[in-house]
Amino acid sequence: MELRAAIRARRMVRAFGDAPVAPELVDELVDLARRAPSAGNTQPWHFVVLAGDDTAALGGVPLPPARRAGV
Numbered sequence: 001m002e003l004r005a006a007i008r009a010r011r012m013v014r015a016f017g018d019a020p021v022a023p024e025l026v027d028e029l030v031d032l033a034r035r036a037p038s039a040g041n042t043q044p045w046h047f048v049v050l051a052g053d054d055t056a057a058l059g060g061v062p063l064p065p066a067r068r069a070g071v
Contacts, residue, residue, distance in 0.1 A: 020051075 030047050038044060 026049055
């Protein structure tokens, strides 16, 4: 895919389904994400996978309470 086509086809997702994601798929996606290039090979990222009750308890933490209702 050309860069122009990729940029035009991208979408922001703000509504998510309730269907669980298979643990094998989560493992594969995290493995692929950790292989992404980084400046100076510093690999500064951290991944957090929320599942079950943790999702409801921690899923909105990065978003201020005043903005959570509008998501």
